[in-house]
Amino acid sequence: ELILAVETSCDETSVAVIRGGKHILSNIVSSQIDTHKRFGGVVPEIASRKHVESITLIMEQALSEAGVTFRDLSAIAVTQGPGLVGALLVGIVAAKSLSMALGLPLIGTHHIAGHIYANELVAEMQYPCLALVASGGHTELVLMESEGVFQILGRTRDDAVGEAYDKVARTLNFPYPGGPYIDKLAQGAEEEITMPRAWLEPDSYDFSFSGLKSAVLAAINSAKMKGEPLREAALARGFQASVIDVLVTKALRAVRETGAKQLLLCGGVAANGGLRAALTARCEEAGIPLLIPPLKLCTDNAAMIGAAAHLKWTRGEFTPLDMKAEPGLSLEEWSVRS
Numbered sequence: 001e002l003i004l005a006v007e008t009s010c011d012e013t014s015v016a017v018i019r020g021g022k023h024i025l026s027n028i029v030s031s032q033i034d035t036h037k038r039f040g041g042v043v044p045e046i047a048s049r050k051h052v053e054s055i056t057l058i059m060e061q062a063l064s065e066a067g068v069t070f071r072d073l074s075a076i077a078v079t080q081g082p083g084l085v086g087a088l089l090v091g092i093v094a095a096k097s098l099s100m101a102l103g104l105p106l107i108g109t110h111h112i113a114g115h116i117y118a119n120e121l122v123a124e125m126q127y128p129c130l131a132l133v134a135s136g137g138h139t140e141l142v143l144m145e146s147e148g149v150f151q152i153l154g155r156t157r158d159d160a161v162g163e164a165y166d167k168v169a170r171t172l173n174f175p176y177p178g179g180p181y182i183d184k185l186a187q188g189a190e191e192e193i194t195m196p197r198a199w200l201e202p203d204s205y206d207f208s209f210s211g212l213k214s215a216v217l218a219a220i221n222s223a224k225m226k227g228e229p230l231r232e233a234a235l236a237r238g239f240q241a242s243v244i245d246v247l248v249t250k251a252l253r254a255v256r257e258t259g260a261k262q263l264l265l266c267g268g269v270a271a272n273g274g275l276r277a278a279l280t281a282r283c284e285e286a287g288i289p290l291l292i293p294p295l296k297l298c299t300d301n302a303a304m305i306g307a308a309a310h311l312k313w314t315r316g317e318f319t320p321l322d323m324k325a326e327p328g329l330s331l332e333e334w335s336v337r338s
C-alpha cells in the first residue's frame with residue numbers, strides 16, 4: 001500500500017510517500033529554522049503561517065518525486081500530536097481535505113511513535129525492544145513488548161535533553177537550535193569541566209536535566225561576572241558527558257532488566273555524535289543489538305509518520321474525520337488495539 005504522510009508538529013513542514021511501511025518513495029522536509037533563528041526559538045504563530053504557505057507545494061513535490069498521483073494512494077497519515085496546536089492543525093486540515101476528497105482512510109499518528117518507527121525504515125525492529133527517545137520535547141525510555149504496543153518506563157521530570165542543549169547553547173550565544181553546536185564544541189574540547197549527574201532513585205528510569213542545565217548556566221554566568229575566560233569547550237564537554245552518561249547507563253540497565261532484544265535510539269538528539277558513539281561502543285561491549293536511524297530520519301520528517309501509521313493501516317484502525325489536534329496525545333494510548 002501507499003501511505004501519504006504529513007508532519008507539521010513543530011517547525012518542519014514535511015510530506016512523504018511510503019510503500020508498505022518500509023520503503024521511502026519520497027520524504028520532502030522544509031525546515032523553518034532560518035525563520036525562527038532570529039527569535040532564538042520557535043515562534044508558534046509564525047510556524048503555523050509558514051506551514052500554510054508551504055504545505056501545498058511540499059505535497060506536490062512529495063508526489064512528483066515519488067512518481068505517483070493522488071489516485072495511487074491507499075491512506076492519508078498525519079501527525080495528531082504532541083506538538084504545537086496551531087502547527088498540527090495545518091497538517092490535519094490538509095490531511096482531512098485529502099482524505100475526504102479522495103475517499104481514503106485517515107490515520108492520526110503519534111509524533112513520538114513516528115520517531116521510534118523511523119528505525120523500521122532502515123532495519124527490522126525485533127520485539128521486545130526498548131527505545132531511548134531523546135528529542136526537543138521528550139526524553140523517555142519506551143518498552144515495546146510487541147509491534148505497536150508502547151509502555152513508558154521512565155521520562156524526564158523537567159527539561160527534555162534537546163531543550164537543555166538549546167538553553168545552554170542560547171546562553172553561549174549560539175544560533176537556534178543549539179544542539180549541533182554544543183555537540184561539535186564538546187567533541188573538539190581538550191579539557192572537561194566535570195558536571196553533576198542526576199541519577200534520581202536507584203531503581204528509577206526517569207530523567208532530570210534542569211539541575212545540570214542550571215549548573216552549566218551558573219558556571220557561565222560566574223565566569224562572565226568575574227571577567228574570567230569562559231572555557232566554553234570544556235563546559236560543553238562536561239555538559240555532554242553528563243547527558244551521555246545518564247542516558248546510556250539508564251538505557252542499558254533498562255535493556256538488561258526488561259530482557260529487550262534490541263535498543264533503538266531516536267528523536268532529534270539521536271543526531272548527537274557523542275551520544276551515537278558512546279551508545280554504539282557500550283552496546284557492542286554488552287552484546288546488545290543497537291539501531292540508530294540515519295541523521296535525516298532522526299529529526300522531524302514525514303517518512304517516520306508514514307512508518308508508524310502503517311501499524312494502524314494493517315489493522316484497519318482508522319481515525320474519524322472529526323479528529324482534532326491533540327498537543328498532549330498519549331503514546332501509550334496510541335498503542336494498537338489488542
Ligand code: ATP
Pocket residue numbers: 009010082083111115134135136137138161162163165166177178179180181183267268269271272273298299300
Ligand atoms: P519532539 O519530537 O519532542 O516533539 P522536536 O520535534 O522539536 O520535539 P526533534 O526535531 O526531534 O524535536 O529534535 C530537535 C532537537 O534535537 C533540538 O532540541 C536540537 O537542538 C536537538 N539536536 C539536533 N541535533 C543535535 C545534536 N547533534 N546534539 C544534540 N542535540 C541535537
Ligand code: MG
Pocket residue numbers: 010011012300
Ligand atoms: Mg524541529
Ligand code: FE
Pocket residue numbers: 111115135136267268299300
Ligand atoms: Fe520531533
